[in-house]
Amino acid sequence: MAISFINSAVASSSPNTATALVLPTLSANDLIIILAAVGDTANNGISTPTGYSRVPGVSATLYSNDVNDTNLDLYYKIAVAGDSGATVTLAATGGTNASNVGIAMVFRGVDTTTPFDVNATTATGINTSNADPPSVDHLNPAGVWTVIAASTGHTGGATATFTFPTNYTTNAAQRAHNDTIDLLCGMGYRTSPNDPEDPGAFTAANIGTATDNAWAAVTMVLRPSSLTPTRGRVSWAEFEVPFVPTRGRVSWIELEVPTTPTRGRVSWIELEVPTVPTRGRASWIEFEVPGVATRGRVSWIEFEVPDVATGRAGWKFYIGRRPRYKSEILR
Numbered sequence: 001m002a003i004s005f006i007n008s009a010v011a012s013s014s015p016n017t018a019t020a021l022v023l024p025t026l027s028a029n030d031l032i033i034i035l036a037a038v039g040d041t042a043n044n045g046i047s048t049p050t051g052y053s054r055v056p057g058v059s060a061t062l063y064s065n066d067v068n069d070t071n072l073d074l075y076y077k078i079a080v081a082g083d084s085g086a087t088v089t090l091a092a093t094g095g096t097n098a099s100n101v102g103i104a105m106v107f108r109g110v111d112t113t114t115p116f117d118v119n120a121t122t123a124t125g126i127n128t129s130n131a132d133p134p135s136v137d138h139l140n141p142a143g144v145w146t147v148i149a150a151s152t153g154h155t156g157g158a159t160a161t162f163t164f165p166t167n168y169t170t171n172a173a174q175r176a177h178n179d180t181i182d183l184l185c186g187m188g189y190r191t192s193p194n195d196p197e198d199p200g201a202f203t204a205a206n207i208g209t210a211t212d213n214a215w216a217a218v219t220m221v222l223r224p225s226s227l228t229p230t231r232g233r234v235s236w237a238e239f240e241v242p243f244v245p246t247r248g249r250v251s252w253i254e255l256e257v258p259t260t261p262t263r264g265r266v267s268w269i270e271l272e273v274p275t276v277p278t279r280g281r282a283s284w285i286e287f288e289v290p291g292v293a294t295r296g297r298v299s300w301i302e303f304e305v306p307d308v309a310t311g312r313a314g315w316k317f318y319i320g321r322r323p324r325y326k327s328e329i330l331r
Contacts, residue, residue, distance in 0.1 A: 004107065006026055007026070011090075019101070022087050035104075040097055040153070041068070046071055078115065110224065129160075133200075136196060147187065148187065186202060
C-alpha cells in the first residue's frame with residue numbers, strides 16, 4: 001500500500017497550562033507523528049505523551065540557545081481504533097515566559113513494524129528563525145516519504161509564519177503562539193524525495209529580531225507498508241495438488257520477496273503440464289498478488305510430483321527469460 005496523508009491538527013498554550021492536541025479522524029494502523037515544542041529562555045525537557053515513543057534518531061529533546069530559545073521533540077505511535085479524535089495531552093513546559101505548541105500529522109500505508117526507513121536527522125541553529133532541516137540519506141526503496149519539523153523561539157507574536165521549503169507545501173501545518181517568548185512551529189512532507197534528500201530551509205516572517213532567535217529541526221523518512229516491484233524474487237513457496245492433472249489449479253501459494261512486503265498471498269495460480277509425469281515442466285505460470293500487483297508472469301517453472309501426487313510437491317523455478325533468480329524447496 002502506498003503512503004497517503006490523512007490529516008493534521010495543531011494546538012498551543014501558555015505556561016502552566018497543558019496543550020490539548022485533538023487528533024483528527026483516523027484508522028487503526030495509521031502512523032501518528034507529534035511535534036512538541038517550547039519557546040523560552042531556558043532548556044526545558046519535554047515529557048513523552050502517554051502511549052507514544054520518541055522518533056528514532058531524536059535521542060533527546062533538542063535545545064537551541066539564543067536570546068529566545070527553543071526546545072523541540074518528535075513522538076510517534078501506530079494508531080489503534082480508540083485514537084481517532086482522541087486528545088493527546090502535552091504537559092505544560094517552561095517558565096512564566098514560555099510558549100508551548102503541539103502539531104500532529106497522520107499518515108496511512110506506513111510500515112507498522114518499521115515506520116521509519118532510517119533514523120531521523122536533527123539540527124539546531126541560532127541568530128535566525130529560518131530553521132533548516134538537515135539532509136537525510138535513506139535506503140531508497142520506492143514509495144518513501146520525507147517529513148520535516150521545525151520550531152523557533154521569537155518575539156514576533158501570533159502573526160509569525162513559516163514559508164515552507166519547495167516540495168513541502170502541500171498540507172503543511174504550522175502554529176504560532178504569543179507569550180513573553182513566542183514560538184513558531186511547522187511540519188510538512190514530500191512524496192518523492194531525492195536520495196539523499198536535503199529539504200531546504202523554512203523562511204520565517206514576523207519573528208522580531210531574527211538575530212536573537214534560535215531554531216531546531218528534524219528530517220524523517222517514512223517507509224511504506226508494501227512496495228510494487230517490477231521484478232522480485234520468490235524465496236520459497238508451497239502448494240498442494242489433489243491429483244496429477246494435465247491441467248489443474250493450485251489452491252494457493254505463499255511467497256516472500258526481498259523487499260517489503262516480505263510475505264504475500266497469491267489468490268490463484270494456474271499451470272499446464274504437457275503429460276502426466278512424475279516430473280514435468282510448466283510452460284508458464286500466472287499469478288495475482290492482492291495489494292501488490294494485479295498480474296505478473298513467471299517465464300517457466302520446474303517441479304517434481306511424487307508417484308501418488310496427493311501431497312506436497314517439491315519444485316524450483318526461475319523468474320525472467322533467462323534463469324537469474326532461483327528458489328527451491330523439497331517437501
